[in-house]
Amino acid sequence: MTRIFDPIALLGRSTIAFITVLGELGLFTAAALAGLFRPPYYPRNIGRAFADIGFFSLPVVAMTAIFTGMVLALQTYTGFARFDAQSAIASVVVLSLTRELGPVLAGLMVAGRVGSAMAAEIGTMRVTDQIDALTTLATDPIRYLVTPRLLAGIIALPLLVLIADVLGVAGGTLVATLRFGFNATDYLRQTLQHLHSIDVVSGLIKSAVFGFVIALMGCFFGYRSRGGAQGVGAATTSAVVAASILILGLDYVLTQAFFTV
Amino acid sequence: MTQSSTKISIQGLSKSFGSKKVLDGLNLDIATGTSTVVIGGSGTGKSVLLKCILGLIEPDSGRILIDGEDVLTAAPERARALRDQIGMLFQNGALFDSESVWENVTFGLLARNRITRADARARAITVLAQVGLTEQVADLSPAELSGGMQKRVALARAIAADPAILFFDEPTTGLDPIMGAVIDGLIVDCVKRLGSTSIAITHDMASAARIGDNIAMLFNGKIIWQGPPTAVMSSGNEFVDQFTHGRREGPIQMALRR
Structure with a gap:
């Protein structure tokens, strides 16, 4: 009983458990990535995962982008009015969206929608012996279940973010023209005037990384589910929490890498 | 039983999960073309035994020979080829x-x-x-x-x-007695038609009697009794007797309490 409250032992156990999970994650990632370079490939699974991540997430990402663009225009205008800098609204909206808010918000929405579903599906397969069944049927479960999802995540999220960028700018344009009386043509000209290719490209690269992270966390926590429905539920929560934190942390790291002067 | 007629030979197989020893030097030979039913209580390691043979769980020690070749030490491709002979019916279908x-x-x-x-x-x-x-x-x-x-x-x-080898994990679990008998009948037909060697694990004694040529009881990580289905109800082994007759009290409970 005293050992439970021994802080040093507790710290040691937690550290060992954390390092063990990191090791498992490293091996899991390596096995999944190896599947990208060696057949068999599973095009049907890639297609299904692509539809889940890309097509079926489009409505929620589109709504998020439009409202974010609208709020951003509203906030920027009212805030910048204090400095008589309302004319910067178009540039602020487009740079905020392409560099940060597009990839991060789309990533968080997809993590909640798709990362949790991946963890739940693979976790259920684990606790109902379907993953063991794959092995007995001459199929590597990681290549069959994980590699297609990683690939789909890396490709689908940048496409979603590209659409989100456009819709976010459209939302901002709507507010700027209808609410604050900007001329639509002038607004769009200003939008493009200060937009550089690195702004869009950095956002797309970020989103590819986020897509990879979302799929990896969903698959990893689902794959190591144990103990029935409760285990699957815990895996789902862990997948979303881990993906969300990693998205925010990696966003800082990638921003630092792209835009350090 | 001669070595040449043995399809699967399990020798000194051990597996622990943490401090819990599930398989403890288990030995079991399965003759070619026969159906062996492994019986035993819940949590005695029946499924772990099958998963070790299938390569889903890595045992701590021991040998698993299929056609005389140890799948645990064979090259990965060869081990895969040996295990590709196995068809598996999972407990809940999977x-x-x-x-x-x-x-x-x-x-x-x-x-x-x-x-x-x-x-x-x-x-x-x-x-x-x-x-x-x-x-x-x-x-x-x-x-x-x-x-x-x-x-x-x-x-x-x-x-x-x-497949040359068939494994059945609790084939009648969750089924009504009639459907259980139907599934058992199908298993017997399939095994005969294919000429396969089979291992079934169950704690349903009626099912064990229907599908097994040979019954083996697993307890405390070892096979403690083997014999034909006709002998299992009067085995003379007090552990087997308690299990097959479904008695609440007996040596199994006493051993588990120790």
Whole structure:
């Protein structure tokens, strides 16, 4: 009983458990990535995962982008009015969206929608012996279940973010023209005037990384589910929490890498 | 039993999970073309035994010989080839929800490139007929089937590649007695028709008597008794007697309390 409250032992156990999970994650990632370079490939699974991540997430990402663009225009205008800098609204909206808010918000929405579903599906397969069944049927479960999802995540999220960028700018344009009386043509000209290719490209690269992270966390926590429905539920929560934190942390790291002067 | 007639030989197999020793130097020989039923209480390691043979769990020590070759020390490709002889019926079917019935049945054949996708559906319908299912179920999802039908589809998937070895994990669990007897009958028919060697694990004594040529009782990580089904109810072994007669008190409880 005293050992439970021994802080040093507790710290040691937690550290060992954390390092063990990191090791498992490293091996899991390596096995999944190896599947990208060696057949068999599973095009049907890639297609299904692509539809889940890309097509079926489009409505929620589109709504998020439009409202974010609208709020951003509203906030920027009212805030910048204090400095008589309302004319910067178009540039602020487009740079905020392409560099940060597009990839991060789309990533968080997809993590909640798709990362949790991946963890739940693979976790259920684990606790109902379907993953063991794959092995007995001459199929590597990681290549069959994980590699297609990683690939789909890396490709689908940048496409979603590209659409989100456009819709976010459209939302901002709507507010700027209808609410604050900007001329639509002038607004769009200003939008493009200060937009550089690195702004869009950095956002797309970020989103590819986020897509990879979302799929990896969903698959990893689902794959190591144990103990029935409760285990699957815990895996789902862990997948979303881990993906969300990693998205925010990696966003800082990638921003630092792209835009350090 | 001679070595040449032994299809599967398990020698000194041990496996622990943490401090819990599940298999403790287990020895078991399965003769070619025979059906062995491993009985034992819940948590005695019956499923762990099958999973060790299938390569789903790595044992701590021991040897698992299939056709005289140790799958634990064989090169990965060779071990895979040896294990490819095994068809497995999982306890709850373990059918893939995202695939149709016919895709489930021919999954292993397609994965091994033994059949083209164009021919797979026809092959699935043939195998489904062998387990008493009609073509109408072929395009359904597993979720649309009853428990008994799911078990039949799982059996069809296990036998689709005409395996030399068949494993059945609790084949009648969750089924009513009539459906349980039907599944047992199908298992016996399939094993005979394919000439396979089989291992079934169960704690259903009626099922064990129906499908087994040989019954082995697993307790405390070891096989403590082996014999024909006709002898199991009067084995003379007090552990087997308590288990087969379903007595609440006896040496098994006493051993577990220690």
